[in-house]
Structure formats: C-alpha cells, structure tokens
Amino acid sequence: MKVFGAPRRYVQGKGALDHLGPELARLTDTAALVIDPFIDDLFGDRLQASCTAAGVNLVRLRFGGESSPSEIDRLSAALGDTPPPLVAAAGGGKCIDAGKALANRIGAKVATIPTIASTDAPTSHNYVLYDDDHRLLAVEKLPANPDLVLVDTQVIAEAPRQLFLAGIGDAVVKLFEVERCVAAKGRNVFGADPAFSALILARGCYDVLRGHAPAALAAVDRKEADDALDLVVEATVLMSGLSFESGGLSIAHSMTRGLSAVPKYARALHGLEVAYGVLVQLVLEGRDADFFADLLGFYDAIGLPTSLVALAGAAPTPEEASTIARLTLSAPHARHFPRVLEEAEVVRAILAIEAGQFADVTRETALAGSIMQSSAPAMTI
Numbered sequence: 001m002k003v004f005g006a007p008r009r010y011v012q013g014k015g016a017l018d019h020l021g022p023e024l025a026r027l028t029d030t031a032a033l034v035i036d037p038f039i040d041d042l043f044g045d046r047l048q049a050s051c052t053a054a055g056v057n058l059v060r061l062r063f064g065g066e067s068s069p070s071e072i073d074r075l076s077a078a079l080g081d082t083p084p085p086l087v088a089a090a091g092g093g094k095c096i097d098a099g100k101a102l103a104n105r106i107g108a109k110v111a112t113i114p115t116i117a118s119t120d121a122p123t124s125h126n127y128v129l130y131d132d133d134h135r136l137l138a139v140e141k142l143p144a145n146p147d148l149v150l151v152d153t154q155v156i157a158e159a160p161r162q163l164f165l166a167g168i169g170d171a172v173v174k175l176f177e178v179e180r181c182v183a184a185k186g187r188n189v190f191g192a193d194p195a196f197s198a199l200i201l202a203r204g205c206y207d208v209l210r211g212h213a214p215a216a217l218a219a220v221d222r223k224e225a226d227d228a229l230d231l232v233v234e235a236t237v238l239m240s241g242l243s244f245e246s247g248g249l250s251i252a253h254s255m256t257r258g259l260s261a262v263p264k265y266a267r268a269l270h271g272l273e274v275a276y277g278v279l280v281q282l283v284l285e286g287r288d289a290d291f292f293a294d295l296l297g298f299y300d301a302i303g304l305p306t307s308l309v310a311l312a313g314a315a316p317t318p319e320e321a322s323t324i325a326r327l328t329l330s331a332p333h334a335r336h337f338p339r340v341l342e343e344a345e346v347v348r349a350i351l352a353i354e355a356g357q358f359a360d361v362t363r364e365t366a367l368a369g370s371i372m373q374s375s376a377p378a379m380t381i
C-alpha cells in the first residue's frame with residue numbers, strides 16, 4: 001500500500017500571524033498556545049489579539065526549552081481538568097514537537113506556527129522527545145498530520161540566517177533520498193510504499209532551491225520577505241516535509257546517526273549535517289564529475305558544507321570515519337539503497353570527500369557496485 005500524508009491546511013505569507021484567529025476559529029473556539037518565550041515577548045500579544053477578535057479563547061503557555069516528558073507533564077498540568085480541543089505551537093522545532101506531544105497526551109488537534117524555517121517539524125506527524133539532559137529518547141507519532149500550519153514569512157526573514165540555511169540543507173537532500181528510496185522499493189515514514197507525488201514534490205523542492213536560494217538568503221540578510229524568500233520557505237517547510245514523509249529517506253539522513261556519535265560533529269545543525277551527508281550518498285551512488293561540479297558550485301554559492309572540515313572545523317580520524325560509517329549503516333533508512341553497502345566503502349567516501357576527491361571515488365565505487373545500474377528501476381519525471 002502507498003500512503004501520502006499531509007497537513008489539512010497550509011497558510012503562508014507576510015503578516016500571516018494576524019490570520020491565526022480566523023484560521024483557528026475554523027477549528028475550535030478554545031486553544032492552548034505553547035510558545036517560545038522569545039517569540040512570546042515579540043509576538044504573543046499580537047497572536048492573542050488576533051484570536052480574541054475572532055472569538056477564540058487562547059491559553060498561552062511559555063515553552064520551557066526541551067521537548068521532554070517532564071515538560072509535557074508541566075504543560076499538561078497547567079491546562080487543568082478541562083483541556084482544550086486544539087494545541088497550537090509557535091517557535092522552532094523543539095517547541096513545535098512539545099506542542100505535538102502535549103496534543104497527543106490530551107487528545108487534541110494540532111496547529112503549528114514555525115518561527116524559523118529550519119526543520120520538517122511543522123508539517124510532519126512525528127515528534128521527537130528528549131530527556132532533561134537533551135539525550136534523544138524517542139520519535140513518536142501523532143495519529144495524523146497537523147490540522148493547520150501557519151507561516152509568517154516576515155518572521156522567518158527576521159530570524160537567524162544560519163537556521164534558514166540549515167532548512168535549505170535539510171530540503172535540498174530530499175530529491176536524492178526519495179529517488180533512492182523509491183528505486184530501492186523502500187518504506188516511507190508512514191511505513192508504507194512511497195507515493196509518486198512525493199517524488200514530484202522533492203523534484204519541485206530541489207528546483208525551487210536551485211533557482212531561488214541565493215536570493216532568499218539575500219532577503220534574510222536584509223530581513224525583508226520577498227518573492228524569492230516566499231518560494232524558498234514553501235520549499236523548505238511544505239514541499240520538503242511532504243516529500244520526506246511520503247517519499248522516504250536514505251543515506252543522507254542515516255549519516256546523522258553516525259555524525260551525532262562523534263563529539264566534534266554532534267552539535268552541528270541537523271540541516272547542515274544532512275547537506276554534507278548527501279554528498280557521501282552521491283559519491284556512493286557513483287555520480288560523475290560534471291554532476292559534482294554543478295552541485296558543489298551551488299553549495300559554495302550559498303555556504304552549505306562540502307566536507308566535515310567545513311561542517312565543524314575538523315577532519316575525522318580514520319577511527320572516527322569508521323564509527324560514522326558503522327552507525328550510518330545501522331540506521332533503517334540506510335537499506336534504501338540499491339545495493340548493500342560495506343562499511344569500508346562508506347569510510348573511503350568520507351575520507352575522499354575530505355580530500356576533495358568526489359568523482360575519483362565515484363569511479364571506484366560505481367565499478368564495485370555495478371548491480372546498482374541494473375537493479376534500480378529509474379523513475380523519471
């Protein structure tokens with residue numbers, strides 16, 4: 001069976017925050033709002049006013065900083081005995097995930113209001129829980145994707161550039177991962193067959209980023225939403241999220257399992273880690289020199305990392321490269337590749353990239369993995 005999941009309604013534009021009230025009024029007359037304290041100070045009163053004008057009673061809860069069971073206990077207790085039928089969350093990925101966890105706990109609908117375009121949390125039906133020491137505990141699932149995603153592009157334009165760049169990195173890899181998952185007949189995030197629509201969205205996402213990411217970053221530098229930023233936000237928040245959930249993942253996201261186990265890379269932003277990780281995937285796929293010249297030109301133009309030195313300021317030791325390769329291959333999405341990968345070839349790819357040898361290693365691994373050409377049914381658009 002193939003499954004395609006998506007939010008019920010997506011609203012994006014300059015000044016979208018002022019539409020929160022009318023949008024929530026379509027769903028409920030009472031809502032809780034889990035809100036990043038920084039965002040509450042800037043926009044909390046404005047969100048409250050929009051809801052009051054639309055007849056929606058909004059209970060504001062300031063987010064404590066971690067998407068953890070103890071934080072969900074605290075937020076849930078603050079709502080008392082009559083929890084609202086909808087939980088909205090305004091902030092970064094952690095705050096949104098805490099809002100989703102709270103909603104799941106009390107059986108409420110979900111609305112997300114991302115204030116940075118850095119992750120796929122706003123549209124997905126997943127949420128990530130950590131313990132109070134910031135260690136990953138679990139990835140949980142909501143019964144459905146959010147009922148509403150509301151994105152104010154001016155808020156995103158005023159947020160930090162590096163988080164916007166990380167969102168671009170997380171989105172640019174989706175085409176290559178969905179292609180591999182589809183070709184390998186892998187499973188998407190719903191545990192089902194990938195939907196062809198997800199591949200089309202991943203292709204559209206990639207094309208938007210290649211065409212408009214530099215101009216969108218310039219808009220972030222000016223702190224002013226424009227048409228380029230508008231398109232890129234739709235790609236990084238909506239298209240990226242839909243394409244990975246319904247299309248599936250591959251080596252690029254599997255690399256985060258290896259990178260997060262090596263202290264010098266563990267603190268890098270997720271989107272920058274996967275932007276690097278997809279280079280390892282593409283070397284293993286056997287892409288040619290022209291392909292890399294084109295893609296690396298794009299990376300250089302916008303500041304995405306083309307090596308681990310660029311990601312975190314230090315090259316891996318051979319032992320660290322082995323650790324990264326071993327843990328990467330233990331990730332479930334690593335099976336979404338047309339052949340079974342050996343640890344040694346992943347290590348070779350990692351070390352070759354540090355030496356700037358993208359296409360040299362390509363020839364070697366392409367020969368070693370020649371079954372890839374014959375067993376991968378190409379899905380072209």
Ligand SMILES: NC(=O)c1ccc[n+]([C@@H]2O[C@H](COP(=O)([O-])OP(=O)(O)OC[C@H]3O[C@@H](n4cnc5c(N)ncnc54)[C@H](O)[C@@H]3O)[C@@H](O)[C@H]2O)c1
Pocket residue numbers: 036038039067091092093094095097115116118119120121122124125126127128155156158159160270
């Ligand atoms: N649910 C999913 O599908 C999914 C997918 C990817 C990642 N995640 C999760 O997302 C989290 C990471 O999210 P993130 O990268 O957004 O980081 P984050 O949520 O930690 O936010 C980063 C910082 O940005 C600040 N911030 C938020 N909006 C701002 C604004 N407009 N201007 C200035 N600062 C602002 C926040 O206060 C915070 O300090 C992780 O916990 C990860 O597990 C979830």
Ligand SMILES: [Zn+2]
Pocket residue numbers: 120170253270274
């Ligand atoms: Zn991601």
